[in-house]
Amino acid sequence: MNLQAAPTEKKCSHRSEIAAYIDGELLPREELELELHLAVCKSCAAELNEQKKLLCALDYALENDGEIKLPANFTKIVVTNAESKVSGLRRPQERSKALFVCAALFLLVLLGLGRETETVLNTFGKFAEQLLAVGGFVWNLIYDVSVGTAIVLRSLSSQFIFNLSAFLANIQFQPPMSLQTSEQKQMGMFLHLSQLLNFVLPPAGIVVPIVLWQIKKDEMPALDAHGKMVVNWLISSLIYFVVSLVLTIVLIGILGLITLGIMSVVFPIIGGIKANNGEFWEYPLTIKFLK
Numbered sequence: 597m598n599l600q601a602a603p604t605e606k607k608c609s610h611r612s613e614i615a616a617y618i619d620g621e622l623l624p625r626e627e628l629e630l631e632l633h634l635a636v637c638k639s640c641a642a643e644l645n646e647q648k649k650l651l652c653a654l655d656y657a658l659e660n661d662g663e664i665k666l667p668a669n670f671t672k673i674v675v676t677n678a679e680s681k682v683s684g685l686r687r688p689q690e691r692s693k694a695l696f697v698c699a700a701l702f703l704l705v706l707l708g709l710g711r712e713t714e715t716v717l718n719t720f721g722k723f724a725e726q727l728l729a730v731g732g733f734v735w736n737l738i739y740d741v742s743v744g745t746a747i748v749l750r751s752l753s754s755q756f757i758f759n760l761s762a763f764l765a766n767i768q769f770q771p772p773m774s775l776q777t778s779e780q781k782q783m784g785m786f787l788h789l790s791q792l793l794n795f796v797l798p799p800a801g802i803v804v805p806i807v808l809w810q811i812k813k814d815e816m817p818a819l820d821a822h823g824k825m826v827v828n829w830l831i832s833s834l835i836y837f838v839v840s841l842v843l844t845i846v847l848i849g850i851l852g853l854i855t856l857g858i859m860s861v862v863f864p865i866i867g868g869i870k871a872n873n874g875e876f877w878e879y880p881l882t883i884k885f886l887k
Contacts (some may be wrong), residue, residue: 610637612645614644775816784872791829795861804824822871
């Protein structure tokens with residue numbers, strides 16, 4: 597009986613090759629051997645038929661059902677379950693135990709060093725002193741920059757309040773020098789709007805207004821006040837730009853640069869509109885270098 601069972605087991609050892617045979621992964625010689633074996637082994641032939649039926653059933657189910665529809669909150673449920681299971685893996689005492697182990701290892705290292713322990717401790721002490729010195733320097737730097745920033749912002753705010761109050765006080769009155777003719781109004785408008793050339797060709801937004809002012813100020817005396825105002829604003833904006841650029845190390849300067857960029861667009865437009873109406877408009881926050 598044992599001699600007859602051994603050949604049967606040897607013949608049925610081809611059962612593991614049936615899946616590869618269905619997928620077409622066997623070599624031609626291996627396929628021929630398996631087909632000859634299937635002709636004489638009923639159990640392997642039955643296994644082949646069962647696997648073919650299973651594949652046909654899967655293909656039919658996938659073709660008819662289409663994509664598997666997941667619940668709307670499937671992702672949230674999976675994440676919640678994962679977090680709850682992971683959080684349960686840690687115990688509250690792990691951090692204290694980790695600190696205790698690190699301290700024990702440090703003591704073992706010191707004991708292992710022996711006579712060199714004092715040298716190591718002195719080295720650590722010097723390193724700590726240098727670290728404290730660097731930290732103190734950085735703290736003092738931040739403190740000094742903060743104080744300087746507060747002083748600059750206070751001066752800027754006082755200048756802004758002064759100019760704003762002067763603007764509100766004179767807003768109802770017509771300035772003594774007004775542009776009368778249409779040519780003067782157009783030239784005044786061009787004088788203000790030419791500052792916007794800085795966003796296309798930076799030097800042009802500075803050179804063009806100054807050149808227009810110098811050429812036309814004798815021919816049009818009323819244009820002289822507009823030219824001085826534009827030059828004062830150009831110098832003031834340059835100062836504000838440098839100060840904001842320095843203050844970027846404490847992130848306050850970024851806000852200053854953004855505000856300055858907005859003012860560099862809005863002020864020339866308002867000045868040009870006012871000049872086209874024959875009015876004179878003082879730019880807020882402008883330092884009056886030329887009067």
